[in-house]
Amino acid sequence: QVKLLQSGAALVKPGASVKMSCKASGYTFTDYWVSWVKQSHGKSLEWIGEIYPNSGATNFNEKFKGKATLTVDKSTSTAYMELSRLTSEDSAIYYCTIRSGGFAYWGQGTLVTVSS
């Protein structure tokens, strides 16, 4: 079955960067766009962007351009998202998800806390 396993929680200092992972299994990794979604505490969801593993093509929410970098490692079926120049506004849970119909499969989320 399809699984998306995300890396563990991270505590990072303001101004630093964090890179999180999303390891896919149970399907052909290169066939589906991998999206990343932000959920701030107690708030709604924001789509950050997506990457197509087969080509590395990306689409971004303008709001997150310059903040998020999306990459993949096809050899390990893993997608990565790096967030740079972190502030308290970046503290949130970040999900990876793939679309089959809607976003049918989700990782368990990575909690990022930005604090000095």
Add this chain to the structure above:
Amino acid sequence: DIQMTQSPASLSASLGETVSIECLASEDIYNNLAWYQQKPGKSPQLLIYYASSLQDGVPSRFSGSGSGTQYSLKINSLESEDAATYFCLQDSEYPWTFGGGTKLELK
């Protein structure tokens, strides 16, 4: 960006009741609308895609309808496990955008 206005923000209903949640898009999204359920501490789960298609494994008491800019999620015969927050998502035009969420509480 397409704005998704979801209502109500919260809802309290009794077991066995029927409830509806609405999403209004700021422009036509051509049925490219999905509904998700999220329980505390869990990832969102897809309920409905393309406005009215029921995701595999989702109980038939969930249904979606709508067109153009107006869409709704209906939950018939509420069960205790339906207590959750529900979100709509448009994937008609980049950037994909979510509604603000509806928190459903069971009395």
